[in-house]
Amino acid sequence: MTPTLDAYVILSSALFAIGFFGVLVRRNTLVVFMCLELMLVAATLALVAFSRFNGTEDGDIFVFFILTVAAAEVAVGLAIIVALFRTRQTVQVDQLDSLKH
Amino acid sequence: MTPLHLALCVLLAPLASAALIALFLRRKGTMAATVSVAAAVFVAGGALALAFGGARFSDASCEWLRFGSFSISLGFKYDDLAALMLSIVGVVGLCVHVFSLGYMHDDAAKARFFGGLSIFMFSMTGIVLADNLFMMFIFWELVGFSSYLLINHWHERKSASDAAKKAFIVNRVGDFGFLLGIILCYWANGTVNLTELGNHSPVFSRLIPLLLFCGAVGKSAQLPLQVWLPDAMEGPTPVSALIHAATMVAAGIYMLCRIEVLMVPQALHVITWVGALTALYAALCAVTQRDIKKVLAYSTLSQLGYMVAAFGLGSVGAAMFHLTTHAFFKALLFLGSGSVILACHHEQDIFRMGGLRRKMPLTFWTFTIAVAAIIGLPGLAGFFSKDAILALAYGNNPAVFAVLAFTAVLTAFYMLRLWKIVFLGNPRSESADHAHESGISITAPLVLLAALSIIGGYTHAYPSAFEGVFSRIPEAAGATHAIIFAVSIGVLVVGAGTALAFYATDGRDALEEKAPAAFRFLGELRTSFDSVYDYYVAKIQQRGAMILNFVDIMGLGGLVVRGLGGAAEIVGFGLRALHTGRLSNYVYWFLFGVVVFWAFAAGVL
Amino acid sequence: MEHAAFISLSVLTLACALGVVLSKNAVNGAMCLLLCLAGIAGLFVQLHAYLLAFLLVLVYAGAVVALFLFIVMLLDMQGGQPWRFRRLQSLAGFVAAALLITGLNLIAERGRLGDGAPVGHEVGSSLKLYAYQLFTTYLLPVQVMGFLLLISMLGVIVLSRRAAEGEPSK
Numbered sequence: 001m002t003p004t005l006d007a008y009v010i011l012s013s014a015l016f017a018i019g020f021f022g023v024l025v026r027r028n029t030l031v032v033f034m035c036l037e038l039m040l041v042a043a044t045l046a047l048v049a050f051s052r053f054n055g056t057e058d059g060d061i062f063v064f065f066i067l068t069v070a071a072a073e074v075a076v077g078l079a080i081i082v083a084l085f086r087t088r089q090t091v092q093v094d095q096l097d098s099l100k101h
Numbered sequence: 102m103t104p105l106h107l108a109l110c111v112l113l114a115p116l117a118s119a120a121l122i123a124l125f126l127r128r129k130g131t132m133a134a135t136v137s138v139a140a141a142v143f144v145a146g147g148a149l150a151l152a153f154g155g156a157r158f159s160d161a162s163c164e165w166l167r168f169g170s171f172s173i174s175l176g177f178k179y180d181d182l183a184a185l186m187l188s189i190v191g192v193v194g195l196c197v198h199v200f201s202l203g204y205m206h207d208d209a210a211k212a213r214f215f216g217g218l219s220i221f222m223f224s225m226t227g228i229v230l231a232d233n234l235f236m237m238f239i240f241w242e243l244v245g246f247s248s249y250l251l252i253n254h255w256h257e258r259k260s261a262s263d264a265a266k267k268a269f270i271v272n273r274v275g276d277f278g279f280l281l282g283i284i285l286c287y288w289a290n291g292t293v294n295l296t297e298l299g300n301h302s303p304v305f306s307r308l309i310p311l312l313l314f315c316g317a318v319g320k321s322a323q324l325p326l327q328v329w330l331p332d333a334m335e336g337p338t339p340v341s342a343l344i345h346a347a348t349m350v351a352a353g354i355y356m357l358c359r360i361e362v363l364m365v366p367q368a369l370h371v372i373t374w375v376g377a378l379t380a381l382y383a384a385l386c387a388v389t390q391r392d393i394k395k396v397l398a399y400s401t402l403s404q405l406g407y408m409v410a411a412f413g414l415g416s417v418g419a420a421m422f423h424l425t426t427h428a429f430f431k432a433l434l435f436l437g438s439g440s441v442i443l444a445c446h447h448e449q450d451i452f453r454m455g456g457l458r459r460k461m462p463l464t465f466w467t468f469t470i471a472v473a474a475i476i477g478l479p480g481l482a483g484f485f486s487k488d489a490i491l492a493l494a495y496g497n498n499p500a501v502f503a504v505l506a507f508t509a510v511l512t513a514f515y516m517l518r519l520w521k522i523v524f525l526g527n528p529r530s531e532s533a534d535h536a537h538e539s540g541i542s543i544t545a546p547l548v549l550l551a552a553l554s555i556i557g558g559y560t561h562a563y564p565s566a567f568e569g570v571f572s573r574i575p576e577a578a579g580a581t582h583a584i585i586f587a588v589s590i591g592v593l594v595v596g597a598g599t600a601l602a603f604y605a606t607d608g609r610d611a612l613e614e615k616a617p618a619a620f621r622f623l624g625e626l627r628t629s630f631d632s633v634y635d636y637y638v639a640k641i642q643q644r645g646a647m648i649l650n651f652v653d654i655m656g657l658g659g660l661v662v663r664g665l666g667g668a669a670e671i672v673g674f675g676l677r678a679l680h681t682g683r684l685s686n687y688v689y690w691f692l693f694g695v696v697v698f699w700a701f702a703a704g705v706l
Numbered sequence: 707m708e709h710a711a712f713i714s715l716s717v718l719t720l721a722c723a724l725g726v727v728l729s730k731n732a733v734n735g736a737m738c739l740l741l742c743l744a745g746i747a748g749l750f751v752q753l754h755a756y757l758l759a760f761l762l763v764l765v766y767a768g769a770v771v772a773l774f775l776f777i778v779m780l781l782d783m784q785g786g787q788p789w790r791f792r793r794l795q796s797l798a799g800f801v802a803a804a805l806l807i808t809g810l811n812l813i814a815e816r817g818r819l820g821d822g823a824p825v826g827h828e829v830g831s832s833l834k835l836y837a838y839q840l841f842t843t844y845l846l847p848v849q850v851m852g853f854l855l856l857i858s859m860l861g862v863i864v865l866s867r868r869a870a871e872g873e874p875s876k
Contacts, residue, residue, distance in 0.1 A: 003712045006814065011716050011749075013810035015723055017803035020692075022727035024685050024799040025792075030732050030778055032684070034739050037770065038723055041746055044762075052753045061839050063758050067765050068851045072858035074770050078777045079865040085781050097682030685795070692802050699809050 008049035015042035029081055029091040033074070040070050104156035108177050111147035111187075112230060115140045115222035122216035130211030134202055137215035141191075141198035144222055148191035152184040152567070159296050162232055171287075178232035178295055181569025185421060186229045186355050189428045190348050192553070194222055196546035197343040200436050203542035204339055204443055214254055214337070221247035221344060228352050234283045234293040234313075237356065241279070241316065244352060245272045248344050252336040264332035271329040275319015282312030286363070295359050310368040313360055314375075321353030321405050323379045328630050330402055331386075334394040338439030341394060346401050346435050347428040354408045354424050358417045373413025377504045380406025382626070384511035388518070389612065389623045392449050393438045396519050400475065401431055403508060410505060411490045414497050418573030419489045426482035426557050430474040433550035437468040440543050441523065444536035451519060456528040460536040463544050465524050467551040472520050474554045476513040476597060477589050484589065485558035492585045493575050506592055513596025518604050526605075711752060719745035732778045736771055743767045757833055 019042060022035030044063050051059025085091055102110075118140035126133040162176020179187075198218060205211050224247055227240030246269075253265035286309050287293050317323065322330040333345050344350070357372075364372075383402035390396045404427050412420040442449055444461055458465045474483035487509065494502035528534040538544065560571040603612070613620045722745060725738035743766050750759035840848055 002708050007712070008749075008753075009814045010807075010811060011719070013807050013814075014720060016810070017806040018720070018723040018727055020688075020806055021799045021803040024688055024802060025796055026727065028732060030774065030781070031726070031729075031735050034726055034735055034774060037739065037766075038726060038742065041743065041762075041766070045746055045749060048750055048753050048755050048758060052755065057835060057839060060755055060758055061836060061844055063755075064761075064836075064840070065844075065847055065851060067761060068855065071765060071770055072854055074773060076858045076861050076865070078773060079862040082777065082780065083865050091781060093684045096684070099680065100682030101677045101680045689798070689802070692805070696805065696809070699813075703812070 005049060005053045009046060012042045012046035012049065015039075015045065027093050029084075029093055029096070032093060033077055033081075037070065037074070040066060104151055104154065104179070105158060105161050105177065107147055107151055108179060108230060111144050111151070111191075112223065112226050114143045114147075115219040115226070119216050119219035119223060122212055122219065126212050128212065130208075130215075133212035133215045134205075137219045138198045138202060140219055141195045141222060144226065145191035145195040148184075148187040151179065152188045157181070157184070159232060162294075173235045174233060174294075175236050176232040177230045179230060181567050182355075182358060182417075182421065183229050185425065185567045185570050186351075187226065189351075189425055190222070190225050190229060193347045193428050193432045193550075194218075194225075194343060196432060196436070196550055197339045199542055200342070200439065200546045201337075201339040203540050204439055205337065208337075210254065214251070217247055217250040217254070218339075218343070221251065221349070225348050225352065229355065232295055234286065234295070234360075237359075238276075238280060238283060241276065241320065241352070241356075244349050245269060245276070245320075248272075248333070248349060251340040251344060252333050254337055254340070255335070258335065260332075261335040264329075264335040268329040268333050271326050272319045275315050275317075275326050278312045278315025279319070282309055282315065285309050285312060298360065298362055306363075306365055307367050310360070310363045310365060311371060313363070314357065314368065314372055317353030317357050317409070318375065319353075320356075321350045321409065322402055323353075323375050323406065323409055324382060325630060327379060327383070327402055328634065331395050331398045331627075334392070334398050338394065338435060338442060341398070342432045342435035342439065345398065346431040350401065350405055351408075351424050351428065354405070354412065354420055357409070357412050358421060361412075361417055369413045369415065371413075373410050373498065373501055376406045376409030376411075376413055377501045377508075378406070379403070380410065380508045381504055381511075382406075384508045384515065385623055386627045387515045388511065389620055389627075390515075391452060393441065393451050393454075393519065393523065394435075394449060396451075396515060397431070397434055397438060400434075400512065400516065403512060404431065404475070406508075407487070407490055407505065410501060411493060414490075414493045414501070416489075416493050416573065416575050418570055419486070419493050419575060421570050422560070422574050423486040423490060426474065426486040426554070429550055429553040429557050430471045430483055433467060433471040433547060433554055434475070436543075436547055436550065437464055437471060440464045440539055440547065441468075441536075443539055443543070445530075445532040446535075448530070448532050451522045453530040454523045454528070454533045455526045455530075456524075456533060457536055458524045460528070460533075461538045463538055464547065467547040468524070469520065470551045470554055472516050476516055476593055477509065478593065479590070480555075482554050482557035485560070488585055488589055489574050489576075491588060492581060495581060495585060495588075496575075506588055509589070509592040510596040513593050514600045517597045517600035521601060521604055708752065712749070715745050715748040715752070718742075719749070733775065736774050736778060739774070740767055740771050743771070757836065 016039050019035045019038035022038065023032050026032050026035065044066050047059040047062055047066070049059075051057060081091060084096065088096065090096070115137075118136050121136055122133045126136065157180050159178040159180055160176070162174045164172050164174045166173045198215075201214070201218065205214055208214065221244065224240050224243035228237055228244060231237035231240060249265045249269045252268055253262055255261050256265075283293060285305050286298075289305050289309065290298065292298065319326045330345060330350070334341055336345075380403045383399045383406060387396050387399035387403065390399065404423070408420045408423050408427070411423060440461065441454065441457060441464060444457075444464075445454060448454065470481070474481040477484045477487045491502065491505060491509075494505050528536075560574065563571060719742055722738045722742035726735045726742065729735040729738060743762060747759040747762045747767075750756075750762060
């Protein structure tokens with residue numbers, strides 16, 4: 001029997017939470033970015049589940065946009081990280097704190 | 102031109118003259134003098150025209166300020182009382198203006214002087230014509246200001262500027278009571294319009310007239326605020342004549358007459374005694390003075406005491422009658438002394454004058470007429486008015502009568518002392534030796550005022566214009582009349598005779614030599630009030646001010662102002678600690694925000 | 707049968723997600739991410755969103771993760787510190803994650819989402835249908851996305867050019 005919507009929501013929220021945990025805890029910026037992607041994917045899953053269970057295709061279409069945005073964001077974000085690395089020689093998050101008072 | 106318009110022009114002409122002088126004629130003394138004298142002529146002419154034209158009106162007013170249900174309006178009340186006062190102000194003012202042309206001829210700041218005189222005329226006319234207490238208060242303060250301006254004319258002299266400040270401050274003390282009285286009157290009676298005034302409510306009915314009397318105490322220099330008038334003699338003599346003898350100090354009496362409807366017996370009792378004691382005190386102080394103007398100043402104080410006592414005894418007519426005659430002969434005395442001072446090259450000590458009878462005959466004769474008037478020689482103006490007051494006192498209050506009679510003795514005593522030492526005998530100094538009569542601008546006013554001092558007492562000679570006032574002068578009947586007459590003559594003879602016999606014309610003060618203790622005592626009397634005030638200010642007021650200063654710096658400056666700043670600084674420090682620069686911290690803050698939103702959405706918060 | 711598929715796919719996904727988060731090596735993490743995406747794609751298939759599953763693998767797994775790997779290898783971090791287990795931070799993170807799960811599910815509860823079965827008619831993954839929607843109802847977002855891509859492209863070029871020329875970054 002098909003899994004209920006509840007199950008998909010729980011799964012999606014679990015994935016999101018794991019991704020969030022990673023953003024909070026990891027110190028390597030690149031890994032933080034990967035966890036960020038994980039969160040986006042979790043959202044995508046939820047959207048698709050909802051659109052399936054409501055019988056519309058709006059959720060699916062929104063996933064297109066999420067995909068696009070994720071791609072753009074990754075590109076720019078990584079470019080920034082590379083630029084940062086060239087000046088600071090580090091990508092550890094707790095060493096990139098020049099915004100400190 | 103309707104009477105109302107004429108009155109308005111009379112009020113505004115001196116203001117226009119003052120404005121003109123202040124704006125354009127600062128350096129042009131002669132032209133300023135001309136403008137000012139022209140304004141004075143207009144005021145005198147207008148006042149006399151209005152008085153004898155018969156028009157009387159009291160309901161011309163317009164609203165000036167409005168605060169909700171409370172409004173201040175400006176208007177004219179022109180009845181017989183106002184007509185009389187305005188005529189006095191106009192005539193005496195004109196005489197003084199003309200006199201100043203000669204007296205201030207060589208002064209460097211002539212324009213400022215005449216500007217001040219014009220402002221004074223404007224303010225005084227305002228007081229006379231005012232129809233409600235607020236308007237009167239405004240002009241009251243203006244008169245005080247012009248007095249300050251004019252006393253301070255020779256401001257390079259420290260004594261002059263000190264005296265001006267003293268006059269203004271002491272006046273202010275009286276005006277504080279006056280203002281309180283006005284406010285209370287408005288609160289209790291609902292109106293300050295002089296026509297509508299009346300004791301509508303019993304609350305404060307004893308307090309209000311006493312507070313309003315405070316204004317008169319300040320302005321008319323009664324005890325205990327009389328300290329400013331002798332020092333005000335630092336101003337030029339025309340100023341002393343106009344302001345501090347004839348008109349401004351009489352404004353207090355005028356105000357009292359205006360508010361007579363508010364008076365209650367208890368207040369009147371206080372007023373009578375204040376007046377009587379002032380008269381006595383001033384007469385005692387005058388006996389030992391060396392400066393001619395100071396003698397006349399104390400004489401003014403004494404006569405003002407008479408007027409106040411007359412009012413306190415219940416007669417507006419007697420007070421105003423004495424005010425009228427006093428204006429004439431006191432102005433004459435001051436202008437005469439001004440002529441003497443000018444002739445002796447600004448010498449004011451009477452023991453360095455003498456023998457001026459032969460050198461300045463016209464001044465001598467007019468001055469004699471004035472002295473005779475003030476001591477109450479029968480037939481001259483002062484006799485009739487003083488008689489009226491004595492009769493009134495005899496009828497109502499024997500103690501006051503005794504005080505006033507004794508004061509009359511003293512009046513005769515010191516006036517004759519002055520007269521003898523200044524005019525009789527031989528010249529006692531160089532400047533007195535070279536004295537000679539001055540030009541016509543000095544002598545003409547003297548003659549006019551002398552004439553008025555002679556005929557001023559015959560009230561039935563006045564046209565019916567001033568009926569409303571003069572009809573209220575008490576007439577003594579029968580036996581009382583004879584008694585009072587005898588008392589007046591007796592007083593005059595005793596005082597004058599003693600003075601003439603006692604004092605010699607050789608440059609020494611006989612009292613000082615023969616009764617040094619008494620002389621010293623009388624001298625101390627003079628400075629006693631000043632030293633009390635000095636003590637109060639130096640010890641009490643200064644200490645209070647220092648405490649307040651401390652509270653201000655510590656409390657307000659430190660605690661409130663810098664405290665608030667400090668609090669903001671602390672909050673800033675706290676917020677600063679939140680900026681760690683670490684990504685994870687910021688993400689935690691995001692989460693916190695999301696949780697708050699969820700709590701909102703779930704209805705928990 | 708569906709249920710079993712669902713369970714296994716979700717276990718795979720979750721395990722790989724944990725792998726991403728907990729792996730010490732960045733490359734290992736990227737590989738785990740790849741597998742995770744594969745699991746998600748499988749779930750999409752189960753939800754009858756075939757096109758999306760395909761796109762996911764193509765775009766996400768193929769392009770984005772590849773890019774990640776490139777950069778990881780570009781930034782040759784030999785001296786990088788190994789990930790240390792810090793107790794307090796991890797606990798805080800765990801609490802945060804738990805909070806998130808709870809919160810999201812509470813919302814789901816409120817909406818009473820778990821009631822119905824999937825709606826009957828097969829919306830399907832008709833490309834024609836999606837395309838139609840994209841070009842009519844969602845035309846504006848499509849244009850905006852185009853714009854966004856243009857800007858990001860420009861941004862990347864600018865950023866990398868500056869760094870390459872050795873100018874001090876802003």
